[in-house]
Amino acid sequence: MKQVLPKADPQRTSGNVFAAARGRLPGAGLVPQIRASAFEVYERTGLPHRGMEDWKYTDLRALIGEVLPLAPRPDAEALVRAKVSAQHVSADQAVKLVLVDGIFVPELSDLGKLENGLVVRSLREVLEHSVPGDMAGLVLSTTSDSAISLNAAMATDGLVITISDGNAVKRPIQIVHVATGVSVSTFTRSYLQLGKGAHAAIVESFVSAERASGYQANDAIIALVGNEASLSYIHVAAAASDAVNISSAIIAVGARAKLDLFSMTCSGSISRYQGFISLAGEGTDVSANGVNLIRGELHADTTMVVDHAVPHCTSREKFRAVVDDRGRSVFQGRIVVRPAARKTDATLTTRALLLSDEAEADSKPELEILADDVTCGHGATSGALDNSLVFYLRARGLPEKDAKSLLIKAFLGESIEEITSENLRDFVTAQAEHWLQAGR
Amino acid sequence: MALLEIRDLHVGVEHREVICGLDLNVHAGEVHAIMGPNGSGKSTLSHVIAGKPGYEVIDGQILFKGEDLLEMDPDERAAAGVFLAFQYPVEIAGVTTMNFLRAALNAQRKARDQQEFSTPEFLKRVRKVAGSLNIRQDMLKRGVNVGFSGGEKKRNEILQMALLEPSLCILDEIDSGLDIDALRIVANGINGLRSPERAMIVITHYRRLLDHVVPDVVHVMSKGRIVKSGDKELALELEACGYGQFEDAA
Numbered sequence: 014m015k016q017v018l019p020k021a022d023p024q025r026t027s028g029n030v031f032a033a034a035r036g037r038l039p040g041a042g043l044v045p046q047i048r049a050s051a052f053e054v055y056e057r058t059g060l061p062h063r064g065m066e067d068w069k070y071t072d073l074r075a076l077i078g079e080v081l082p083l084a085p086r087p088d089a090e091a092l093v094r095a096k097v098s099a100q101h102v103s104a105d106q107a108v109k110l111v112l113v114d115g116i117f118v119p120e121l122s123d124l125g126k127l128e129n130g131l132v133v134r135s136l137r138e139v140l141e142h143s144v145p146g147d148m149a150g151l152v153l154s155t156t157s158d159s160a161i162s163l164n165a166a167m168a169t170d171g172l173v174i175t176i177s178d179g180n181a182v183k184r185p186i187q188i189v190h191v192a193t194g195v196s197v198s199t200f201t202r203s204y205l206q207l208g209k210g211a212h213a214a215i216v217e218s219f220v221s222a223e224r225a226s227g228y229q230a231n232d233a234i235i236a237l238v239g240n241e242a243s244l245s246y247i248h249v250a251a252a253a254s255d256a257v258n259i260s261s262a263i264i265a266v267g268a269r270a271k272l273d274l275f276s277m278t279c280s281g282s283i284s285r286y287q288g289f290i291s292l293a294g295e296g297t298d299v300s301a302n303g304v305n306l307i308r309g310e311l312h313a314d315t316t317m318v319v320d321h322a323v324p325h326c327t328s329r330e331k332f333r334a335v336v337d338d339r340g341r342s343v344f345q346g347r348i349v350v351r352p353a354a355r356k357t358d359a360t361l362t363t364r365a366l367l368l369s370d371e372a373e374a375d376s377k378p379e380l381e382i383l384a385d386d387v388t389c390g391h392g393a394t395s396g397a398l399d400n401s402l403v404f405y406l407r408a409r410g411l412p413e414k415d416a417k418s419l420l421i422k423a424f425l426g427e428s429i430e431e432i433t434s435e436n437l438r439d440f441v442t443a444q445a446e447h448w449l450q451a452g453r
Numbered sequence: 454m455a456l457l458e459i460r461d462l463h464v465g466v467e468h469r470e471v472i473c474g475l476d477l478n479v480h481a482g483e484v485h486a487i488m489g490p491n492g493s494g495k496s497t498l499s500h501v502i503a504g505k506p507g508y509e510v511i512d513g514q515i516l517f518k519g520e521d522l523l524e525m526d527p528d529e530r531a532a533a534g535v536f537l538a539f540q541y542p543v544e545i546a547g548v549t550t551m552n553f554l555r556a557a558l559n560a561q562r563k564a565r566d567q568q569e570f571s572t573p574e575f576l577k578r579v580r581k582v583a584g585s586l587n588i589r590q591d592m593l594k595r596g597v598n599v600g601f602s603g604g605e606k607k608r609n610e611i612l613q614m615a616l617l618e619p620s621l622c623i624l625d626e627i628d629s630g631l632d633i634d635a636l637r638i639v640a641n642g643i644n645g646l647r648s649p650e651r652a653m654i655v656i657t658h659y660r661r662l663l664d665h666v667v668p669d670v671v672h673v674m675s676k677g678r679i680v681k682s683g684d685k686e687l688a689l690e691l692e693a694c695g696y697g698q699f700e701d702a703a
Contacts, residue, residue, distance in 0.1 A: 405542070405543045406557075407527040407528045408505075408528075409553075409613060409617070410557045413526070415560060420548070423547025423548045424547065427546075
């Protein structure tokens with residue numbers, strides 16, 4: 014049966030948005046051409062919609078309808094509001110890099126404290142200077158996903174972070190995205206390269222400043238993790254409750270390397286976190302985990318594709334969702350094991366805790382196994398809190414809300430505990446507790 | 454005044470009356486044993502006193518220290534001094550026993566307007582009680598009852614009871630699933646908590662536990678009522694003659 018899709022209104026298509034923004038988009042040399050072709054790719058389909066298998070639960074065409082005009086450069090007043098919000102989400106010890114409305118703001122960032130072997134530049138700076146075409150192509154790379162193509166076309170700024178071979182960056186690097194606007198869109202893109210044997214922890218936080226509302230944030234990060242390198246990457250989306258957040262991560266991991274990824278979505282009207290992890294070198298371990306914390310009428314979609322291209326790699330994924338009120342959580346996890354990827358060991362579990370009768374959780378685990386001699390598995394469950402556990406805790410003196418909070422924290426802990434760095438684990442736990450407190 | 458006073462209690466579960474006019478007075482310092490066949494309503498009684506949802510109190514009253522217990526939430530009952538040792542203690546993955554004990558103790562103290570214990574004070578208390586119950590430190594670091602044997606779960610119930618210092622302890626078949634040595638440890642734990650300020654209701658099928666924890670009063674429950682009460686000799690009589698005689702009486 015042919016699916017009927019909502020028609021895009023020609024008066025409100027994003028073609029206008031790109032044309033209107035073009036003059037403000039940084040880039041020398043081949044960059045404008047790369048942007049234009051990325052936009053062409055985007056335009057073929059427009060906003061992702063339910064006719065696309067990967068977006069069937071999150072029909073952006075129906076949910077947001079249009080791409081809002083690009084946010085203006087933040088003025089002094091916006092920066093004051095942004096500074097306050099950025100302070101609230103600081104991870105312990107982190108080197109903070111702040112983007113406000115899609116623009117990197119050095120004054121709010123800790124550029125003076127960078128360790129040896131760590132180089133941080135703004136995307137704007139990289140694109141505006143005579144960047145070789147292949148580098149521009151890499152930084153602005155796209156996939157078949159139209160949200161990522163739109164991001165490549167429209168990205169105003171971001172961070173280009175390189176860590177040289179063998180360098181272990183001690184302090185976490187925290188990229189803080191602050192939105193201050195109303196009914197505008199932002200497009201940010203970052204690029205991260207870890208040299209051979211390098212080690213780093215990156216936290217990316219999305220927050221809204223006071224009075225920000227109804228905005229759309231589209232972010233992408235491209236990360237290359239070198240052989241024997243180790244990357245911890247934490248993504249925390251806490252957008253305004255009427256805002257949209259689309260975040261994409263495209264990560265290629267080399268041989269004998271480690272990737273520890275965690276995504277947490279705890280606010281935002283419509284959120285989509287999508288990770289595309291490609292295991293490109295043998296003997297690599299990937300741990301990709303996350304939680305969706307949803308209440309009200311919010312919608313959070315976490316989609317993860319783990320692509321095993323070579324033999325002898327391990328991937329572990331644990332996703333947990335806590336959904337209250339009329340919230341909706343989506344988790345899609347695809348594990349691809351290519352023909353060459355013998356001895357792959359990949360598992361994925363997703364569990365949802367539904368706190369109200371109208372809460373909804375959709376899980377779609379998929380295994381696409383094209384190799385022999387592999388160990389792969391997945392499991393998905395959803396259900397309410399176990400009343401016998403709640404009663405046991407209450408019978409020992411815990412008030413009902415505390416008893417439920419304790420059980421929810423334990424449930425989330427199954428995923429959060431997979432974060433290897435204690436600092437970052439504590440940071441995420443604190444954010445989860447904040448969410449729990451806010452619902453009381 | 455009795456510590457616990459139950460008057461003409463009628464309780465229904467899923468439209469069936471399972472406690473049918475029960476009266477019971479328990480004074481501070483006393484240990485009452487409630488014996489009776491399966492399905493006589495013993496566990497239901499313990500659940501209703503502790504406030505477990507799913508039971509409908511059709512009629513009657515339960516007064517605890519003169520207060521209407523049925524008006525209180527389960528956690529309020531706990532803070533007021535009611536403790537139920539569960540027949541089947543649940544497993545709570547992801548919450549360590551230590552954190553659970555601290556959360557429970559501090560929640561009760563907070564409800565009673567008492568200061569929370571400092572960490573060293575709390576640890577000192579837990580170690581002391583755990584040691585006397587043969588509970589190893591590594592068990593305290595695991596999820597509540599996760600991977601515990603039947604005996605370990607029961608000892609963990611006694612550990613909680615000792616730490617929370619309730620004034621009414623209800624032990625629902627604490628002896629089920631215990632071997633002789635474990636029974637002795639649990640019984641010693643219970644006896645160590647007997648005091649003039651504290652009352653206990655020991656629910657059991659067997660006399661064996663009552664050899665260790667000697668009751669002041671023994672009640673026989675059948676078909677939702679207490680059909681006979683007596684001293685500890687009644688337990689011996691029951692063992693000799695069985696419950697059959699009381700089924701008819703009820």
